[in-house]
Every structure is written in structure tokens, then in C-alpha cells.
Amino acid sequence: MKVDLLIKNGVLLPMTGRDVLRAGSIAIDDGKIVGVSGSKDAGMGYESDRIIDASGKIVMPGLINTHTHLAMTLFRGVNDDLSGMKWLERAWKIESNLNPEDVYWGSKLGVLEFIKTGTTCFADHYFFPEKVVDAVEDTGLRAAIARPIFDEGGPDIDTSLETGLEFTEEYAGAAGGRLTTLLGPHATYSCAPSLLSEIGNISEKKGYGVHIHMAEGKEEMAKLEEEYGKRPVGYMDDAGLLGPNLLGAHVVYVNEEEIARMGDKGVNVSYQPTAKMRGGEGVTPVPEMLEAGVNVSVGTDGAGSKNHLDLLSEINIAALVNKLVGGRPTVIDAWDVLEMGTINGAKSLGLEDQIGSLEEGKRADIIMISTDAPQMTPFHNIPSQLAYGSSGCNVDTVIVDGEVLMEDRRTHLDEETIKLRSQETFERLLARSNMQSRFSGTPKNTND
Numbered sequence: 001m002k003v004d005l006l007i008k009n010g011v012l013l014p015m016t017g018r019d020v021l022r023a024g025s026i027a028i029d030d031g032k033i034v035g036v037s038g039s040k041d042a043g044m045g046y047e048s049d050r051i052i053d054a055s056g057k058i059v060m061p062g063l064i065n066t067h068t069h070l071a072m073t074l075f076r077g078v079n080d081d082l083s084g085m086k087w088l089e090r091a092w093k094i095e096s097n098l099n100p101e102d103v104y105w106g107s108k109l110g111v112l113e114f115i116k117t118g119t120t121c122f123a124d125h126y127f128f129p130e131k132v133v134d135a136v137e138d139t140g141l142r143a144a145i146a147r148p149i150f151d152e153g154g155p156d157i158d159t160s161l162e163t164g165l166e167f168t169e170e171y172a173g174a175a176g177g178r179l180t181t182l183l184g185p186h187a188t189y190s191c192a193p194s195l196l197s198e199i200g201n202i203s204e205k206k207g208y209g210v211h212i213h214m215a216e217g218k219e220e221m222a223k224l225e226e227e228y229g230k231r232p233v234g235y236m237d238d239a240g241l242l243g244p245n246l247l248g249a250h251v252v253y254v255n256e257e258e259i260a261r262m263g264d265k266g267v268n269v270s271y272q273p274t275a276k277m278r279g280g281e282g283v284t285p286v287p288e289m290l291e292a293g294v295n296v297s298v299g300t301d302g303a304g305s306k307n308h309l310d311l312l313s314e315i316n317i318a319a320l321v322n323k324l325v326g327g328r329p330t331v332i333d334a335w336d337v338l339e340m341g342t343i344n345g346a347k348s349l350g351l352e353d354q355i356g357s358l359e360e361g362k363r364a365d366i367i368m369i370s371t372d373a374p375q376m377t378p379f380h381n382i383p384s385q386l387a388y389g390s391s392g393c394n395v396d397t398v399i400v401d402g403e404v405l406m407e408d409r410r411t412h413l414d415e416e417t418i419k420l421r422s423q424e425t426f427e428r429l430l431a432r433s434n435m436q437s438r439f440s441g442t443p444k445n446t447n448d
Contacts, residue, residue, distance in 0.1 A: 001045060001046050001047070002046070002047045002048060002049075003027045003028060003029035003034060003035075003046045003047070003048050004028055004029050004030065004048065004050065004402060005027075005028040005029075005048055005050045005051075005052065005364075005399075005402060005404075006025065006026070006027055006028070006046055006047075006048040006050070006051045006052070007025055007026040007027075007028070007051075007052045007054050007059060007366070007368075008025045008051060008052070008053055008054060009023055009024075009025070009053055009054050009055040010023075010024050010025070010026075010054030010055070010057050010058070010059035010368065011023075011024065011054075011057070011058050011059065011371075011382060012024035012026070012036070012038060012058075012059050012060070012358060013058060013059070013060040013061075013338070013358075013382065013383075013386075014036060014060075014061075014357055014358040014359065015060065015061050015338070015339065015342045015343050015356065015357040015358065016357045016358070016359055018335050018383075020382050020383075021036075021037075021038030022038065023038070024036070024037060024038045024059065025037045026059065026358060026364075026366065027046040027048075028364040028366075028399075028402045029402070030402065031363055031364055031401040031402035031403075032361060032362065032363060032364060032402065033358060033359060033360055033361065033362050033363075033364050034046075034360060034361075035360060036358055036359065036360060052368075052397065052404075052407070054368055054397075056370065056371050056372055057368040057369060057370055057371065057396055057397070058368065058369040058371065058382060058386065059358070059366060059367075059368050060338075060342070060358070060366070060367060060369070060386075061120075061342045061343070061355065061356055061357050061358055061365060061366065061367070062118065062119065062120025062121060062142075062342075062355070062365035062366060062367050062398065062399070062400065063117075063118045063119045063120060063121075063311045063312065063315075063341050063342065063345075063367065064119070064120070064121045064122070064297065064341065064342060064345025064346055064348075064349070064355070064356060065114070065119045065121070065122040065123065065298075065299050065300055065309070065311050065345070066122075066123045066247065066249075066268075066270040066297040066298065066299045066345045066348045066349065067123055067125070067211075067247075067249040067250075067270040067272055067299030067300075067301060068110070068122055068123065068124055068125075068299055068300050068301060068302055068309065069124065069125055069126045069301070069302030069304070070106065070107045070110035070111070070122065070124045070126060070132055070135070070302070071098075071102065071103040071104075071106030071107045071110065071126050071127075071128075071131075071132065072091075072106065072110075072126070072302030072303050072304040072305075073106045073107075073109040073110045073113070073302075073303045073309070073422065074102060074105075074106040074109075074422065074425060074426045074429055075091065075094070075302065075303060075304030076303045076304065076307050076308075077307060078090075078094070078304060078430075078435075079091060079304050079305075083217070083278075083279030083280055083281060084217050084218065084219045084279070084281075085219050087279065087305075088153070091155075091304060092153070092154060092155040093155075093433060094429065094430070094433045094435070095127060095155035095157065096155040096156040096157065096433075097429060097432040097433045098127055098128065098155070098157065098429065099128075100128045100130070100131045101131075101425070102128075102425050102428075102429050103126065103127060103128040103129075103131040103132065104128075104131040104134055104135060105418070105421045105422045105425040106422060106425065106426075107124075107131060107132045107134075107135035107136075108135045108138070108139070108413075108418050108421075108422070109418055109419065109422040110135075110303070110309060111135050111136070111139045111141050112139075112411065112413055112415060112418050112419075113308070113309045113310075114141060114309060115139070115141065115398050115405050115406050115411050115413070116392060116395065116406065116409070116411065117309065117310040117311065117312065117391075117392025117393075117395055118311065118312060118367040118369070118392055118395035118398060119141075119309070119311050120141065120142055120355075120365040120366075120367065120398060120399075120400045121141070121142040121143060121144070121345070121346075121349070121351070121355060121365065121400075122141070122142075122143050122144075122299075123143070123144045123145075123146075123182070123211060123247065123270070123299065123348070123349060124143055124144070124145045124146070125145075125146045125148060125184050125186075125211050125249075126148065126302075127147075127148060127155070127157050127159075128157075129145050129146070129147045129167055129171075130167070130171070132145055133145065133171055133174055133175065133179060136174075136175050136178065136179060137174070137175045139405070139413060140178075140400050140401070140403050140405050140412075141178070141400055141405070142175075142178040142179075142355070142363075142365060142400055142401070143175075143178070143179055143180070144179075144180040144181070144182055144209070144211075144349045144351070145167075145171070145179065145180070145181055145182065146164070146168070146181065146182040146183060146184025146211045147159075147163060147164040147167040147168070147184050148164070148184050148185075148186045149161050149164040149183070149184055149185045149186060149191065149195070149199070150185075150186045150190045150191065151190070151191055151192055151195050152189075152190050152191070152192065153186075153189075153190045154186065154190060159186070161195060161198065161199065164183060164184055165183070165202065167181065168181040168182065168183055168208055169181075176401070178400070178401060180209075180349060180350070180351065181208070182208060182209040182210060182211045182247070182349075183199055183202065183203060183208050183209070183210045183211070184210075184211050184212070185199050185210065185212045186212070186213060187212060187213035187214065187216070187220065188212070188213070188214055188215070188220060188224060188232045188235050188236065189219070189220040189223050189224065191212075193228070193235070193238065193239055196235075196236065196239035196241060197239045197240060199239075199241065200239045200240030200241040201240065203241065203245050204240065204245075207245070208245065209245050209246075209247060209349065209350055210241055210245055210246050210247065211247045211249070212236075212241075212246070212247070212248060212249065213248075213249045213250060214232050214233075214236065214248035214249060214250065214251050215231070215232040215233065215248070215250065215251045215252055215253045215254055216249070216250035216251070216252055216253075216276070216281065217252075217253075217279075217281055218253070218281070220232065220253075221253050231253075231258065232253070232254075233254055233258040233261060233262065234258075236248075237261065237265070242261070242262065242265045242267055243265050243266055243267065244265075244266035244267070244268070245350075246267050246268060247268045247269075247270055247348050247349070248262075248267060248268065248269050248270070249269075249270045249272065249299065249301075250270070250271075250272060250275075250276060250281075250284065251269045251270075251271075251284055251289075252276055252281055252282040252283065252284050253282065254285065256288070259285065259288050259289055259292045259294065260292050262289070262292070262294050263289070263292035263293035263294045264293075266295070267294055267295075268294075268295045268296075268297065268347065268348040269284065269289060269294055269295070269296045269297070269348075270296075270297050270298065270299045270348060271284045271286055271296055271297065271298050271299070271318060271340065272298070272299050272300060272301040272305070272306070272314070273298075273314065273317045273318050273321045274300070274301075274305075274306040274314060274317050275300070275301035275305035275306045277317075277321065278305065278306060279305070283321055283322065283325050284296075285325075286318070286322050286332060286340075287322055287326055287331040287332050290332075290336065295344055295347050295348060296340055296344060297340050297341070297344040297345040297347070297348040298311065298314055298315060298318050298337070298340045298341050298344075298345070299311075299314070300314050310391055310392035311341055311392070312341075312386070312390055312391050312392050312394070312395070313391045313392065314341075315337045315338065315340070315341045315386075315387055316337075316387060316388055316390075316391075318332075318337045318340065319332055319333070319334065319336070319337045319387055319388065320388075333383075334383035334384045334386070334387035334388060335383050335387075337387050338383060338386060338387055342356050342357065343356035343357050344356075363401055363402075364399055364400075364401060364402040365399065365400050365401065366397075366398075366399040367395055367397065367398050367399070368395070368396050368397035368398075369386065369390060369394050369395055369396060370394055370395075370396040371385075373394055375389045375390065375394075376389065376390065376394065395409075396408060396409060398411075
């Protein structure tokens with residue numbers, strides 16, 4: 001049988017269990033995986049005019065970033081050393097000056113960074129999401145996008161439930177089916193009980209996923225307890241939102257009873273260790289959540305919170321910080337965090353039947369990681385080398401829906417134009433916000 005693409009001779013991590021397949025191969029046709037083999041008989045009976053020799057490479061499912069604000073690439077270094085409401089108020093001031101073109105170029109820059117570091121699918125929660133859709137359509141990535149919904153606080157942008165629902169309905173299945181839409185209430189501290197209950201009713205009736213910031217900061221906890229006498233988990237449960245359609249971002253401040261309740265209800269949690277550490281907020285109790293049956297995935301948050309979008313480096317931090325807080329090296333292991341970055345992420349977005357593992361019938365979202373680097377030598381404990389010793393710089397090839405978006409670290413995008421336009425967009429945005437860039441202009445090569 002002739003197929004569109006054959007990958008041969010790679011070391012496969014299918015993420016269907018905890019197995020490594022050496023000298024493996026994958027057959028791809030019409031955007032789907034149609035064959036997976038772990039034997040040296042790499043042909044599997046398939047032929048193709050396009051063959052990628054994956055010798056010296058680890059082949060695994062594309063990484064899934066389950067919480068980010070993509071266009072906040074334009075906020076790198078702007079809100080350093082702030083947290084909580086001070087961080088938000090400064091961000092909202094700038095975001096009140098955002099326009100759709102800003103979001104488009106900020107998103108294109110973010111997508112470029114995702115491709116270069118191995119993320120093939122991301123969950124976005126940002127303003128002017130139609131422009132995020134454009135960036136996804138232009139670049140070939142996969143995404144689950146929500147339009148933020150507020151009824152308190154936020155920038156001077158339309159953040160009503162009506163517009164959020166319109167976006168969710170209009171763009172579902174866009175980008176050739178690579179786009180999923182979610183409802184995006186901003187946070188428990190910015191959405192009243194009545195609004196969350198209405199969103200809960202819509203989610204239950206129509207099956208929409210819900211992506212929200214939850215239990216992330218001390219000020220949020222104090223506000224909910226003072227105004228409603230509740231903590232975030234109970235607040236969400238009373239609104240009818242605690243269930244398998246819910247993707248809660250951060251979820252730092254939860255106790256044992258709340259973790260058990262989330263596990264019983266099938267809640268999904270997206271963990272961003274670096275953003276919360278940088279803000280001095282705390283650490284999500286991931287080992288306890290996994291023990292209770294909570295599906296935990298991993299995200300980077302926006303670049304305004306951690307400055308880069310490298311999910312492999314976030315996976316590394318996710319493992320290490322929990323070992324430190326738990327006081328034991330065995331509270332979480334390399335396989336745990338690799339699952340969080342792949343199959344658990346797919347489950348968080350309701351896409352586990354489509355992506356997250358290398359299996360026949362799933363969409364061909366695949367990355368290849370080069371082992372030709374000092375930190376990947378000696379080559380033997382592959383999960384360890386990925387989780388503890390690699391970064392996005394080791395990603396060599398990226399495939400989404402069967403389309404090769406990067407090979408030998410060369411993308412199909414005009415990278416220089418994206419970087420130049422993003423720099424110009426950033427400077428104009430700061431000027432409109434009455435803020436000064438610390439450096440104006442694109443760095444020049446002084447050797448020219």
C-alpha cells in the first residue's frame with residue numbers, strides 16, 4: 001500500500017504505555033497514522049515517495065500545551081517581578097490598547113516558537129481570538145481556543161458571554177478540523193456565580209469544554225472567602241462546572257478534600273510551574289492530584305508570565321519542583337511528566353481519541369528529537385533524557401496532521417518577517433500604552 005509519508009528507523013515513544021520501541025517506523029496517510037511498527041522491518045508493507053529517516057532521533061507524539069495566552073509573546077520582560085493583582089492590572093492596562101493586528105503578529109510569533117520547540121497543539125485563552133485562529137490556519141498548528149469572558153475587571157475589550165459563545169459556535173472545527181473551541185470564563189475572581197452558572201448550563205447542554213484560571217493566587221482566595229464564604233473548588237462546584245468538561249489552569253491552592261472532589265468529578269488541571277514560581281505564588285500539588293485520579297497536563301502560561309513557550313523545559317521543571325516540595329525523588333517520575341505533556345494534555349482538551357499518542361487511526365501529530373547533542377549522550381535512559389536533559393532546542397522535526405512543519409530545524413515560515421513584524425508591533429503597543437521599551441529596534445549583526 002502506498003502512503004503519503006513513512007518515518008523509518010526511529011526510537012519510538014508511542015505514549016500508549018511506558019514502552020520504548022527501537023528501530024521503529026510510522027506510516028502516515030491522509031493526515032492519519034495508519035501503521036506503527038517497533039521492528040526492524042520498517043516497511044510494514046507500506047511504500048511512499050516521501051520517507052524520513054529518523055535514525056538518531058526519538059519519535060514521539062507532539063507536545064500539547066494546555067494553557068497559554070499566545071499573543072502575550074508581546075509581553076516578554078514587561079511584567080517581570082510582579083504577581084497577583086499588580087501583574088494583572090499592569091497587563092490589563094496594556095491590553096486595553098491591543099488591536100487585532102497586534103494579536104495576529106503576537107500569535108504568529110508564538111506559533112513559530114511552538115513549532116521550533118515541539119508543541120503541536122495548544123489551548124489558548126486570549127483576546128481577539130479570531131486572529132489566533134488566523135495564525136493557526138496560516139501555520140498548520142492545532143489549537144483549542146477560548147475567548148475570555150469577564151463580568152468584573154479586565155481590559156477595555158468586549159468580554160461578554162454573548163461574544164464568547166458566538167466565537168465558540170462560529171469557529172468550532174475551523175482550520176480544516178484542527179481547531180477546537182472552548183468557553184473561556186476568565187477566573188473565579190472575575191466571574192460572578194450567576195455568570196458561571198450560566199456557563200455551566202451551556203457547557204452541560206452543548207458539551208463545550210470550559211477553560212478557566214482557578215485557585216491560582218492568595219488574593220483570589222481571600223476575595224472568594226470574603227464575598228461568598230467559599231473556596232474556588234466549592235465555588236465552581238456550586239456553579240455546576242466541576243466535571244470532565246472543565247480545564248482549570250494553575251490550581252495551586254487546594255486541600256486534600258478538594259483534590260478528592262476534583263478526582264471524583266473528573267476535573268482536568270493544567271499545571272504551569274514556572275509562572276507560579278516566578279510570581280512567588282506556590283506549587284500545584286501534582287502528585288496528590290495524580291493519586292486522586294485528577295487528569296493533570298502541563299502548560300507554559302503566556303510569555304508575559306515566564307518569557308518563553310518551551311514546553312520541554314516546562315516538563316523538566318514540573319518534575320523537579322514537585323520532587324523538591326514533596327521531599328522525595330519518587331513522588332513524580334519522568335514518565336509522569338511526559339504523559340502530562342502528551343496524552344494527558346489530549347484528555348484535557350477532549351481530544352484523546354485524536355492526538356496524544358502514536359496509534360493507528362489517530363491524527364499524525366509527531367515530533368522528532370535529535371540525540372546528536374552532548375546532553376543526549378550517552379544515549380540509554382530515554383524518558384530520563386527527555387524529561388530531565390532536553391529542551392525545545394533538541395527538536396528536529398515537527399509534523400501536524402501529516403504535514404511536515406519543520407525538518408532539520410527549518411520551518412516553512414518566513415521566520416525573519418515574523419520576528420521583525422512582532423518587534424515593531426510590540427514597540428507600537430507600548431507606545432500606545434504610554435510605556436517605554438528598554439530597547440528599540442531589531443538587534444543588528446555587528447559583523448556585517
